Amino acid sequence: xxxxxxxxxxxxxxxxxxxxxxxxxxxxxxxxxxxxxxxxxxxxxxxxxxxxxxxxxxxxxxxxxxxxxxxxxxxxxxxxxxxxxxxxxxxxxxxxxxxxxxxxxxxxxxxxxxxxxxxxxxxxxxxxxxxxxxxxxxxxxxxxxxxxxxxxxxxxxxxxxxxxxxxxxxxxxxxxxxxxxxxxxxxxxxxxxxxxxxxxxxxxxxxxxxxxxxxxxxxxxxxxxxxxxxxxxxxxxxxxxxxxxxxxxxxxxxxxxxxxxxxxxxxxxxxxxxxxxxxxxxxxxxxxxxxxxxxx
Amino acid sequence: xxxxxxxxxxxxxxxxxxxxxxxxxxxxxxxxxxxxxxxxxxxxxxxxxxxxxxxxxxxxxxxxxxxxxxxxxxxxxxxxxxxxxxxxxxxxxxxxxxxxxxxxxxxxxxxxxxxxxxxxxxxxxxxxxxxxxxxxxxxxxxxxxxxxxxxxxxxxxxxxxxxxxxxxxxxxxxxxxxxxxxxxxxxxxxxxxxxxxxxxxxxxxxxxxxxxxxxxxxxxxxxxxxxxxxxxxxxxxxxxxxxxxxxxxxxxxxxxx
Numbered sequence: 001x002x003x004x005x006x007x008x009x010x011x012x013x014x015x016x017x018x019x020x021x022x023x024x025x026x027x028x029x030x031x032x033x034x035x036x037x038x039x040x041x042x043x044x045x046x047x048x049x050x051x052x053x054x055x056x057x058x059x060x061x062x063x064x065x066x067x068x069x070x071x072x073x074x075x076x077x078x079x080x081x082x083x084x085x086x087x088x089x090x091x092x093x094x095x096x097x098x099x100x101x102x103x104x105x106x107x108x109x110x111x112x113x114x115x116x117x118x119x120x121x122x123x124x125x126x127x128x129x130x131x132x133x134x135x136x137x138x139x140x141x142x143x144x145x146x147x148x149x150x151x152x153x154x155x156x157x158x159x160x161x162x163x164x165x166x167x168x169x170x171x172x173x174x175x176x177x178x179x180x181x182x183x184x185x186x187x188x189x190x191x192x193x194x195x196x197x198x199x200x201x202x203x204x205x206x207x208x209x210x211x212x213x214x215x216x217x218x219x220x221x222x223x224x225x226x227x228x229x230x231x232x233x234x235x236x237x238x239x240x241x242x243x244x245x246x247x248x249x250x251x252x253x254x255x256x257x258x259x260x261x262x263x264x265x266x267x268x269x270x271x272x273x274x275x276x277x278x279x280x281x282x283x284x285x286x287x288x289x290x291x292x293x294x295x296x
Numbered sequence: 297x298x299x300x301x302x303x304x305x306x307x308x309x310x311x312x313x314x315x316x317x318x319x320x321x322x323x324x325x326x327x328x329x330x331x332x333x334x335x336x337x338x339x340x341x342x343x344x345x346x347x348x349x350x351x352x353x354x355x356x357x358x359x360x361x362x363x364x365x366x367x368x369x370x371x372x373x374x375x376x377x378x379x380x381x382x383x384x385x386x387x388x389x390x391x392x393x394x395x396x397x398x399x400x401x402x403x404x405x406x407x408x409x410x411x412x413x414x415x416x417x418x419x420x421x422x423x424x425x426x427x428x429x430x431x432x433x434x435x436x437x438x439x440x441x442x443x444x445x446x447x448x449x450x451x452x453x454x455x456x457x458x459x460x461x462x463x464x465x466x467x468x469x470x471x472x473x474x475x476x477x478x479x480x481x482x483x484x485x486x487x488x489x490x491x492x493x494x495x496x497x498x499x500x501x502x503x504x505x506x507x508x509x510x511x512x513x514x515x516x517x518x519x520x521x522x523x524x525x526x527x528x529x530x531x532x533x534x535x536x537x538x539x540x541x542x543x544x545x546x547x548x549x550x551x552x553x
Contacts, residue, residue, distance in 0.1 A: 105454055131460040142455035146473050156459035159469055201455075208460055 372437025
């Protein structure tokens with residue numbers, strides 16, 4: 001592996017089993033000899049028919065079909081050190097699943113993911129190492145409502161790394177300052193606006209000193225006027241630290257300002273990869289064009 | 297009365313108004329105390345004697361209740377965590393415990409532990425009373441604790457795991473502290489129910505409040521007077537408990553909106 005590659009995803013495949021009751025057509029049902037089936041009719045006049053329809057229901061219940069849903073289908077890509085990759089795609093296209101597989105919140109069915117030389121998908125790997133390496137920010141913030149902003153940030157270093165509380169608090173204050181919330185250290189998540197909550201969530205992820213940040217639609221749950229403050233923090237992260245980031249988002253402005261590559265996913269596959277300029281203005285694939293027409 | 301307009305949750309879902317002098321709790325609590333005082337002064341002959349006869353029973357009832365609550369909490373927490381365990385066998389055992397114990401009347405369980413098991417190991421009456429009550433209420437608490445844990449949004453566990461916490465650490469630092477807030481009101485209900493159900497142990501010759509009352513009435517045949525006082529004392533005890541639970545609730549709600 002070249003030194004420059006930070007995240008390597010090889011043939012990642014994730015399959016969900018979907019169970020659904022199969023509709024049996026009345027014609028298909030074999031009826032005990034001598035009794036006539038009444039196709040499609042459930043109004044029961046005689047006892048014989050009641051028995052038949054009872055039979056049919058039992059058959060219906062047994063015919064549960066297992067089908068496979070590919071959340072990810074043979075996805076391969078590399079993310080280089082310091083690169084910002086934006087993943088876009090329609091809902092259900094597997095972009096969040098891909099992100100969640102990178103820090104093993106979900107397991108791949110097949111394929112492998114590497115962060116540096118740690119294999120995320122190897123069952124022998126200590127997953128906690130992976131998660132220290134890759135911080136994650138969620139669409140719905142997921143701050144801990146029973147802790148104030150400072151403790152939200154300081155908790156993981158104290159619990160996971162065994163850092164003494166005064167030191168953890170000191171570093172948490174520095175992180176709060178970095179996301180512009182130094183006056184909010186004693187506020188509880190319920191007292192903060194959405195944008196402020198998401199900035200605390202970013203600070204919380206940074207407290208573990210990750211080298212990769214994964215953003216799962218960080219601005220989708222925000223009011224329009226709060227989106228900018230969150231994007232600014234993310235932008236500062238790439239510009240000042242050269243943080244490697246994978247961002248699931250449809251923020252064109254952020255893509256143009258920070259993204260080195262944009263990945264378009266649809267139905268669990270990577271359809272197209274390109275520079276933001278190329279992909280947004282002059283995409284090669286028909287599917288990409290159709291999608292962009294919808295969101296622009 | 298002065299009214300204020302507030303825009304917090306209480307306008308949508310009214311919360312208990314603590315500043316109200318005539319809250320329902322105060323009416324019942326001080327009403328009960330007032331009634332006892334009134335009866336003792338008005339007719340000291342049976343009432344004062346009854347009241348002096350009862351303190352031992354109150355103490356015993358209190359003792360049984362408190363020990364049973366503590367033990368039931370331990371059992372309930374273990375069984376509740378067992379109910380959400382991913383290990384199948386632990387899950388099954390916890391579920392069977394809850395289903396079996398929940399399905400047998402407490403009175404039968406008390407008899408069973410004292411008399412039926414008494415043929416194998418002799419358990420002192422108070423101990424068997426406490427064991428029966430905590431085994432029974434442990435099952436109820438287990439269900440409350442399980443439901444409370446499951447009511448915490450999945451994202452909380454995810455966020456904790458994503459930060460590198462182990463499942464156990466996430467449970468201890470993130471999930472359980474939030475659960476306590478959710479389950480406190482139903483937990484308080486169970487504690488009060490347990491206090492009342494502790495009157496069942498009087499059949500084991502444990503001289504709790506009810507049994508002391510009956511002992512007194514057996515001599516004097518003043519059933520009406522005695523049971524009135526017994527009922528009022530139970531009421532005061534349960535109201536005291538509900539006040540305690542309300543206090544804890546307020547403490548936990550102080551921080552978060």
